[in-house]
Amino acid sequence: MTRASSRRPGPPTRTERGIPEATVARLPVYLRALTALSDGGIATASSEDLATAAGVNSAKLRKDLSYLGSYGTRGVGYDVEYLRYQIAREIGVTQDWAVVIVGIGNLGHALANYSGFGTRGFRIVALLDADPNLVGERIGDMEVRDFAELEAIVEADRVSIGVITTPAGPAQEVCDRLVAAGVTSILNFAPVVLSVPDGVDIRKVDLSIELQILAYHEQRKSGEAALPQVPELPAMNGLTDLPSVGGGVGA
Amino acid sequence: MTRASSRRPGPPTRTERGIPEATVARLPVYLRALTALSDGGIATASSEDLATAAGVNSAKLRKDLSYLGSYGTRGVGYDVEYLRYQIAREIGVTQDWAVVIVGIGNLGHALANYSGFGTRGFRIVALLDADPNLVGERIGDMEVRDFAELEAIVEADRVSIGVITTPAGPAQEVCDRLVAAGVTSILNFAPVVLSVPDGVDIRKVDLSIELQILAYHEQRKSGEAALPQVPELPAMNGLTDLPSVGGGVGA
DNA sequence: AGGAGCTTGTGAACGTGAGAACAAAATCGG
């Protein structure tokens, strides 16, 4: 509210260091590309190089980077190490974030075994499950602990990120417990829409949805003019016959 | 190119049954919400009900559904079963799609054990891995087969969707093999940017990126006015000193 | 039969994102 109250069509009125969501979502990709270049011994890279490595258009990449500041050198390009550090700082992965995983079944085990976290700014501090048969099991150098310990762990380790890999049924309940315990960011793998209060960020990873999106495009590739234009299929009749149960869904 | 070549501000010139990507990405969510309502014995639901269940704004939901046709009844709402069928048909999950999974490590095992596919329009026809020690292992009612069998399997089972859960290193090579074998849609879990020819769709699921996006917002929540405005940090000096290795990244 | 009350489908306004294009800045060769 300090400046830019004129509300003119001008530039999107980026709120004080506010970076567009679309850009935020690409920064990690750039970060990874830079790390790869760095590991390959490359010290300097142009926006074209980086864009290729990240799989985006170079104009977009330059504009994205311009939100962070002017970290390139005209006529030369970007210093790989320097830019990498700046992006890491902007994202917030120069420090380590403590993470808990709830629901150590198929997927939870896979995540627990995954080594790619530590190297990327995250530290798994606890594996939690409600099943007494699982509690105590060792996975790598960690041990599955009882979900009841959640609150104590969140407080002790200053956990701000929680990962939900329970079945869909208990996911909302688990989510509520996480939020109540003080977790303010949640990554959800369960196929449900979780509701959280303002101030809590939530992202979901949903395999079925990804596959269905692929299926849609796949169908259009093969189908094209194959299917009858609009099948005008089964019973639209059922509707008028119904006693109109409608209305009350959930809340 | 048939009609609407006037290029006027008018409606987005939806190409013959072309549904906006953003809408396609939400249809699976609606489908799931409808299935839940259906299982709950609800026969009719308003756009408001559906929107709540799907976690979106009701105007958006109505507009999304309007791309499929007019399947609702004014003053009443949508017939749950009927709409569910129409969406499933539009996405293409009234038929089953054959899927292969390549790379049966931590994540591949989890996916192989996951029961949520069959019920959603997908059928896993093969689990493939290059590691001879894994080949032959039974997972559920399937057996891990050698990656060399890929081409035969793709042809025999008309596989159009492939899932990559190998490490990042071999992912591009695996991807190329899949494409060469005839797979035209790929879901990639490896943290690399895969390049594919036109006509092949690719989607990625990237855990680290999701966590980093959460971290960014998390940092802004806690930080706000805590950090020094622009740390103006380390060596931008390094740049001018360098022999300017720049240029040749990859290709 | 006619009007009251809902709820859909969509037109229009607004906001965000992508990409082309170019001026400004830096290097390098002469």
Added chain:
DNA sequence: CCGATTTTGTTCTCACGTTCACAAGCTCCT
């Protein structure tokens, strides 16, 4: 030291996505 060359940072324009707001259409009650 100057002009050619390279590559960034930014401006402008167009496309896409979201949300509001309301007329059209349906049901139900009187």
